[in-house]
Amino acid sequence: MRVAGLVLAAGEGRRLGTPKALVETGGLRLVDRAxxxxxxxxxxxxVVVLGAARVDVPDAHVVTNDDWPSGMGSSLRLGLAxxxxxxATAAVLTLVDTPGVTAAVVDRLVAACAVGADxxxxxxxxxxxxxxxxxxxHWPEVAEMAVGDVGARAFLRAHPHLVRHVECGDVGTSDDxxxxxxxxxxxx
Numbered sequence: 001m002r003v004a005g006l007v008l009a010a011g012e013g014r015r016l017g018t019p020k021a022l023v024e025t026g027g028l029r030l031v032d033r034a035x036x037x038x039x040x041x042x043x044x045x046x047v048v049v050l051g052a053a054r055v056d057v058p059d060a061h062v063v064t065n066d067d068w069p070s071g072m073g074s075s076l077r078l079g080l081a082x083x084x085x086x087x088a089t090a091a092v093l094t095l096v097d098t099p100g101v102t103a104a105v106v107d108r109l110v111a112a113c114a115v116g117a118d119x120x121x122x123x124x125x126x127x128x129x130x131x132x133x134x135x136x137x138h139w140p141e142v143a144e145m146a147v148g149d150v151g152a153r154a155f156l157r158a159h160p161h162l163v164r165h166v167e168c169g170d171v172g173t174s175d176d177x178x179x180x181x182x183x184x185x186x187x188x
Contacts, residue, residue: 003110003133004088005038007031007060008151009096010051010068010075015179019053020097023177025187030177033099035060041106043092047082049075071149080139091139093152094131099186100173101131108166109133117164121156122174128165129174132156 009021009031016023021031028036031048035057038046046060051068063082067074076093083091090113094101105122112120113133120133132152134142145154156163177183 001090001114002086002088003043003113004083004086004091005035005041005043005046005106006076006079006083006091006093007034007038007046007048007096008072008075008079008093009034009053010049010065011072011096012052012068013097016097016177016183017180020177021048021050021053021055023183025099025183029055030096030099031055031057034094034096034101037101037103037106038092038094040103041092042110043106045086045088047079049079049082051075071147072151073146073148076146076151077143080143084136084139088136090133090135092131092133095176097177098130098174099177100175102172104171105168106131108168108171112164112166119156119159119162120164120166122168122172123165124167124169124172124174126165126167127174128156128163130176138162 013020051065118135142155
């Protein structure tokens with residue numbers, strides 16, 4: 001089994017005031033934190049989709065979404081198309097603005113896949129959040145349903161019978177950094 005990682009990091013961070021991929025916490029950019037969590041959690045290769053900001057991301061294959069203003073859906077489609085070129089059997093999808101997603105979270109999703117789960121969603125205190133693991137068989141439908149600012153959510157809602165929820169609240173958080181207040185709260 002080979003599990004790839006996908007980081008969606010193309011947005012401009014309008015409410016935050018800067019592209020989230022560039023934001024640093026604890027001396028590390030959010031994009032690097034996401035790549036590290038995926039790699040240490042068992043994902044290889046890792047693809048990062050950038051757009052509003054263009055930066056070098058060591059240890060990742062970077063693709064640029066020129067259509068990033070259309071929403072997350074275009075980034076997800078580009079990322080899945082890029083992953084389609086590698087021999088991965090599954091992919092863990094994460095967002096750049098969720099620095100509480102740890103390698104231990106990713107490892108739990110990969111472990112669930114290893115014992116037969118096709119679609120795995122991390123939950124925190126029972127609430128489904130990011131990241132999400134999808135086996136290759138589902139990528140075409142996920143890509144087809146990813147429109148506007150909707151990522152994999154439409155697919156997950158359409159196929160709840162496929163989803164295995166894995167509790168991760170003891171090893172990570174789902175907090176996303178959308179505003180300067182969110183960032184200040186996280187860095188405390």
